[in-house]
Amino acid sequence: MTATDPSNAITRVKTVCSYCGVGCGIVLDVAQGADGRRRVIKVAGDKSHPANAGRLCTKGATGADLLAAPGRLERALVRPARGVQPEESGVDAAITATARRLYSISSSPLTSPDRINLTVSVVRFSNPRGTTRGGACSAYLADSPEQTTVPVHVQPTKHFRPPADPGAPMVMIGPGTGVAPFLGFLDERRALGHHGRNWLFFGEQRRTTDFYYRDELSALHDDGLLTRLDLAFSRDQRAKVYVQDRMREHGVQLWSWLQEGAHVYVCGDAARMAKDVDQTLRDIAARHSGLAPDDATAYVKQLAAAKRYVRDVY
Numbered sequence: 207m208t209a210t211d212p213s214n215a216i217t218r219v220k221t222v223c224s225y226c227g228v229g230c231g232i233v234l235d236v237a238q239g240a241d242g243r244r245r246v247i248k249v250a251g252d253k254s255h256p257a258n259a260g261r262l263c264t265k266g267a268t269g270a271d272l273l274a275a276p277g278r279l280e281r282a283l284v285r286p287a288r289g290v291q292p293e294e295s296g297v298d299a300a301i302t303a304t305a306r307r308l309y310s311i312s313s314s315p316l317t318s319p320d321r322i323n324l325t326v327s328v329v330r331f332s333n334p335r336g337t338t339r340g341g342a343c344s345a346y347l348a349d350s351p352e353q354t355t356v357p358v359h360v361q362p363t364k365h366f367r368p369p370a371d372p373g374a375p376m377v378m379i380g381p382g383t384g385v386a387p388f389l390g391f392l393d394e395r396r397a398l399g400h401h402g403r404n405w406l407f408f409g410e411q412r413r414t415t416d417f418y419y420r421d422e423l424s425a426l427h428d429d430g431l432l433t434r435l436d437l438a439f440s441r442d443q444r445a446k447v448y449v450q451d452r453m454r455e456h457g458v459q460l461w462s463w464l465q466e467g468a469h470v471y472v473c474g475d476a477a478r479m480a481k482d483v484d485q486t487l488r489d490i491a492a493r494h495s496g497l498a499p500d501d502a503t504a505y506v507k508q509l510a511a512a513k514r515y516v517r518d519v520y
């Protein structure tokens with residue numbers, strides 16, 4: 207979160223102290239130094255942050271001095287994924303990667319040219335000492351008063367967009383907040399008059415509390431834009447049911463949609479869901495096509511190479 211004071215060119219950045227893990231809210235004043243580089247000149251506690259209500263320990267309060275120490279911030283090491291060796295990176299690129307939070311846009315510019323909708327799940331939990339903690343960005347968004355101005359940047363996507371072919375069937379697999387972009391996809395297809403069939407797999411823990419966009423999706427299903435809506439609420443019954451289970455149940459139809467040129471989109475959890483869905487697609491291809499497992503894997507790879515199987519997972 208940034209705000210620039212044009213009178214003395216200080217940029218004020220709200221963030222979270224990374225020192226000990228408590229996650230105190232801090233406000234950084236960033237300004238141009240004598241050498242022309244922008245640097246942190248002051249660190250203050252963020253009075254609106256629930257973790258520290260403006261108070262800072264010595265480490266936090268002297269953060270600007272530490273950052274200005276010779277040799278600091280000249281190079282950065284970034285680990286692109288767990289279990290991978292850190293790679294050297296530019297400091298700016300490293301900070302941007304650490305600080306940014308991406309959210310899928312849940313609307314289409316064709317139907318909503320002046321606003322964008324986001325679907326944000328608020329991160330809140332208690333740490334082992336029982337202190338309530340909130341995600342830096344999602345809790346900030348949720349707790350900010352209405353009309354708060356929040357600077358954003360838009361990261362365009364090349365391939366994660368509805369099929370260009372008006373008649374191509376579209377299969378969307380988006381449990382949890384993974385459903386977000388598909389509201390926009392459906393808006394877009396309707397606005398363009400695309401007549402291809404649309405199938406959404408959505409899942410969460412409980413129908414009563416976690417059925418995001420229930421009314422909107424039910425209306426889209428009732429009016430036929432959403433040809434199929436298959437739901438998996440994992441904790442509503444003793445045996446857990448996930449989107450990949452629904453895919454398997456409807457494997458015959460899913461295979462026939464694929465044969466008719468369907469584009470498959472997966473959005474949401476990268477850690478487990480995306481892998482399980484990927485395996486399920488391979489299993490469906492093997493089971494209903496008669497392909498050997500290796501050939502089914504090659505088929506799914508080929509779908510991806512043809513940009514008919516696209517994922518936006520996190």
Ligand SMILES: Cc1cc2nc3c(=O)[nH]c(=O)nc-3n(C[C@H](O)[C@H](O)[C@H](O)COP(=O)(O)OP(=O)(O)OC[C@H]3O[C@@H](n4cnc5c(N)ncnc54)[C@H](O)[C@@H]3O)c2cc1C
Nearest residue numbers: 307308309310325326327329331341342343344383386520
């Ligand atoms: C391409 C992409 C698209 C995305 N789209 C969306 C979207 O549409 N909607 C959406 O809501 N999010 C989306 N995200 C995720 C989003 O960017 C943020 O990562 C998310 O909102 C959390 O950010 P935060 O600043 O609130 O939390 P942070 O301050 O980053 O805290 C999150 C961290 O809190 C800790 N934590 C969380 N829960 C617990 C717990 N129970 N116990 C202990 N520790 C815990 C974990 O370490 C976790 O990594 C997307 C991410 C990507 C990369």
